[in-house]
Amino acid sequence: MQSNDQADASRERHARQQLLDLGADELDRRPWQPGPVPPSAVDLIQFFLWKGHDKEAALAALQLLSAARAEIDQLETGLLFAARGLGLTWVQMAQAQGLNSPQASQQRLDRLLARTDQPSGRPSDQLPGQLGRVRRDES
Structure with missing residues (x-):
């Protein structure tokens, strides 16, 4: 079975x-x-x-809808990582995403990472943090 x-x-x-x-x-x-x-x-x-x-x-x-959603989640995650890597701020990213705050953009990424299988087997909250958190001057 x-x-x-x-x-x-x-x-x-x-x-x-x-x-x-x-x-x-x-x-x-x-x-x-x-x-x-x-x-x-x-x-x-x-x-x-x-x-x-x-x-x-x-x-x-x-x-195939479930697989398509997973593909889109992976694309969005990659895009957010790339944008941060290019120096975009959370404020800029939130505005581009149509979100109300930089924290909302960051939380969106956190939710995507939580849904994505991590190849290392580590929970997403233990991933190395190179994206940076929202600072007061970014909000």
């Missing part, structure tokens, strides 16, 4: 394959992706929305 994780992974693989078989395997590779990388869950959902297809394809796309 499969565990829930195994069953979820199997359903996701099947959903990906369904959409690839419908033509998503012919999507152009993104220039920032090393080849051969299959289309992301976000790409596959966009492919379904573009081509439409049928109810089975709709179900396959719906099954």
Whole structure:
């Protein structure tokens, strides 16, 4: 008997394959992706929305929503790290994100990190802190 994780992974693989078989395997590779990388869950959902297809394809796309959310969380986390690395302040980042305060931007990153699996196995609150916390002059 499969565990829930195994069953979820199997359903996701099947959903990906369904959409690839419908033509998503012919999507152009993104220039920032090393080849051969299959289309992301976000790409596959966009492919379904573009081509439409049928109810089975709709179900396959719906099954990929969780994976797509995880991909977007990873992108947002990377973008926040990159922005801080380029010297943007939490104030600037919060304004760009449409948030009300620098603390809200920082809390958003904290929530993203808490949801993201850490390769080191350490909880996200024990990650090395190079991002810096909000200072009074940034708020």
